[in-house]
């Protein structure tokens with residue numbers, strides 16, 4: 032039986048390294064995590080506390096050695112690649128494919144196959160539309176994301192630069208701007224759900240005669256529902272509303288089905304370094320799935336109570352009442368295979384692999400949805416969706432598959448209840464994508480081109496090959512086009528059309544909605560059935576692309592294409608003739624340093640894992656650990672090859688720290704990095720990250736970030752300043768100098 036209350040959570044009942052830890056089946060568990068599992072996650076699931084912890088201990092026993100071996104394999108391959116570059120310093124290329132095959136970096140291609148995943152929701156198989164990502168630790172944002180299934184097109188157009196690049200002025204409603212928004216909205220309707228005669232601008236409210244009757248989906252009260260490419264559009268009819276009152280047809284708003292699915296992110300957009308942080312994320316995932324998560328906050332001068340939208344109904348064209356899905360389908364992103372967590376320690380005192388803990392706990396939370404334990408439901412088809420990031424190659428995908436098998440057994444779930452989304456964001460995965468998909472072929476529900484991490488890995492893998500192009504030019508180089516094309520082509524060849532999502536990466540400029548409307552239609556046009564957006568507003572605007580482009584047709588067209596050869600993917604974005612002016616070099620360095628500091632100071636000092644940080648041109652960019660990986664690896668690469676030197680980087684760090692301090696001057700609790708007294712942990716960590724960039728595993732930022740954040744969380748008197756700048760790290764840069 033599950034205990035309703037945790038049995039013994041008193042301080043001191045522990046074998047762990049911190050005397051507040053509690054002992055569970057030989058594991059030393061952070062009491063905050065133990066309490067969460069025993070009082071919130073287990074109750075109702077029919078799994079008792081003793082068997083959960085015993086199974087978790089067995090899971091750790093079974094998967095820890097294998098996980099470690101996979102990380103060693105990463106290092107061995109990287110060493111082999113580095114050695115080749117040392118022996119071939121003038122090659123101007125990456126390691127030749129033949130040698131990559133010999134090393135085992137390139138695996139044998141599987142025979143043609145079709146994925147066999149069953150039991151997926153229609154948001155994954157049948158519909159094409161935006162995918163929102165939200166940091167798991169922020170309940171207010173999570174709830175906004177849950178409810179982002181629907182969004183106001185008028186609000187999204189009015190409140191952003193979407194229509195013509197201009198922003199609304201402060202003050203009241205601007206009727207001129209409003210008229211432009213309404214005209215844009217009506218033109219959109221004319222293009223996507225045209226009337227048989229005339230324009231929606233002239234529609235006066237009679238039963239709409241559509242050019243295609245099939246696009247009439249029904250009514251919800253006075254509102255009209257239309258369907259195009261599988262997505263719903265709701266015309267809000269309200270003549271009492273100021274906008275509806277002046278509209279010939281009484282249209283007060285056009286609401287669009289927007290974020291069909293949402294990833295609640297436990298990975299690169301959060302700062303979670305201990306049991307307390309992990310529980311904050313797990314609790315929000317659990318509450319979002321159950322439908323009882325709430326958030327209360329002050330906005331302007333009012334208190335907002337936010338909760339998940341209840342289900343709605345509408346009447347179809349035959350007058351039958353039907354359910355109208357109001358919430359985004361929820362997926363969770365676990366962490367990758369690299370990090371361990373101090374939330375649980377094993378019998379030998381080592382930390383548990385965080386990905387193993389994530390798999391067990393996020394799946395346990397999923398049981399609440401499958402068993403209907405909360406007031407609302409997520410998956411209608413009984414699936415638990417877990418996105419797995421940063422896997423390197425097929426053996427790491429096979430590891431995740433086996434881990435998910437074991438978690439299913441532990442929780443009494445039918446085989447393949449846990450679905451996996453494979454982030455195609457490491458070079459070894461892109462180069463072996465078919466084999467990676469094959470390793471998870473009966474549970475895969477998406478592949479996604481995480482081009483940000485992928486860019487970081489591109490730099491790190493070929494770090495020794497030579498100086499890389501400038502960051503913006505890397506995005507235009509041959510490898511990335513091959514990467515994006517191959518992902519779609521291989522996905523289609525493995526039968527993803529109509530069965531699973533082919534997903535494209537994040538729009539990383541949250542305020543640049545005009546540019547997004549112009550550019551991001553390329554994602555559905557590529558045959559991808561979904562693509563990432565940073566906010567609900569961006570989801571609504573990006574949804575218009577899926578009305579303008581029929582993804583199913585695009586997939587049909589692209590199916591016949593041959594897959595771009597792997598050789599093109601393996602071209603390295605090296606600067607062939609690096610003759611940048613000093614101003615160009617300085618601008619590149621400053622831009623990277625500003626992004627790094629602007630992001631890290633909030634991560635380390637405030638625990639904020641995803642931020643909007645102005646770039647050197649004052650464009651606010653979404654920064655997360657993946658963009659940090661790119662910037663830090665880029666500087667490390669230019670340092671190594673002498674494009675910049677240590678003193679330039681130190682000078683940029685000081686100058687940009689002052690600039691970031693000025694940018695944050697208005698924020699309460701912000702502690703400047705440039706100050707008298709103890710050196711800023713964030714500034715020290717940023718310096719470490721750059722100067723040890725060549726030695727960080729795969730160029731990841733997590734080890735430095737976690738160490739620095741843990742240090743910042745400790746009471747001031749317990750901190751060891753400069754701990755991240757340990758002698759090992761300080762000398763690592765010097766040791767690499769021979770390559771410079």
Ligand SMILES: CC(=O)SCCNC(=O)CCNC(=O)[C@H](O)C(C)(C)COP(=O)(O)OP(=O)(O)OC[C@H]1O[C@@H](n2cnc3c(N)ncnc32)[C@H](O)[C@@H]1OP(=O)(O)O
Nearest residue numbers: 164165172175176299300483537565566641642643653657
């Ligand atoms: C490479 C990768 O891994 S990409 C995946 C990881 N990245 C992400 O998850 C991006 C998530 N997005 C965000 O965190 C934010 O949008 C940022 C940091 C990029 C930009 O934030 P800002 O523009 O400063 O947003 P701000 O804090 O002003 O919030 C604006 C409103 O939008 C909402 N909002 C913004 N982003 C999101 C989101 N992703 N999900 C839900 N709501 C959101 C907020 O709830 C807020 O509304 P509220 O006041 O009613 O609660």
Ligand SMILES: O=CC(=O)O
Nearest residue numbers: 481482483484657
């Ligand atoms: O996770 C996404 C990425 O681009 O990296």
Ligand SMILES: [Mg+2]
Nearest residue numbers: 456481484657
């Ligand atoms: Mg990523």
